[in-house]
Amino acid sequence: MADLDFDGGESGASATYPIQASALRKNGYVMLKGRPCKIVDMSTSKTGKHGHAKVHLVGLDLFTGKKYDDICPSTHNMNVPNVARVDYQVLGCNDGFLSLMDDSAETRDDLRLPEGDLAKEIEKKIECEDSFLVTVLKALSEEQVVAIKAQTS
Template sequence: MSKKVVEVKTLKVGKYVILGGEASKITSLTTSSPGKHGAAKARLEAVGIFDNQKRSIVKPVDTKVDIPIIDKRVGQVLAIMGSEVQVMDMESYETFELPMPDDLKDQISEGIELEYIVALGKMKIMRTK
């Protein structure tokens, strides 16, 4: 599991964070000003990359959170097997199967190149080239 630790105040909308053990993309981030005896708080809402679950947390801005190391790679489609796509990585030439995303069904065909991401040991097709 490749991840690193940062403070909540350094996060931005559109970046990634690990919430509930899942890599998630931040959709909104609001901070409240500190009170008389308290610290400033941040409310963070994010959507999971792999499961599309909405997650939110409220933490002090100086709290440390994990962020995933997202590896973007290029692969070539070797075969389409129903709802699965057999992909060969263009750098290491290893082959593996990934689920076909519903929004890219009409764009994916054998022989084309596509971009996929690897995060926390999971893989997902992002777009075609």
């Protein structure tokens, strides 16, 4: 019998899960064109003479902000990404990478500073030596800082 190699196992949790298109709701999450998106608009058409009611979804990519849309029969399944939000305390910034600490005092230095106004606001707060938190959104092995929060003790 051939030797089997099981060294590359995973935790068993999937990056997405299926849900019926008619059960999706505005402000929820869905996979559109292979990207994790937040649903910003949704409409359902009436059943045609020979078919199903169709759901028209419009979503914004969680990480790029790009708009995607799709039409799917209401009875078909769509994939929904597992999205996690985590708050980290900002310790500093080195070469465009943030130094962050979570609730259990674990640090990480692998998250890039976001682009645009959010990056400027973070850099300004670091310069002023303010104590603040950033919210990190994670989906499909992608992570990005999406918001700033004042730290409350």
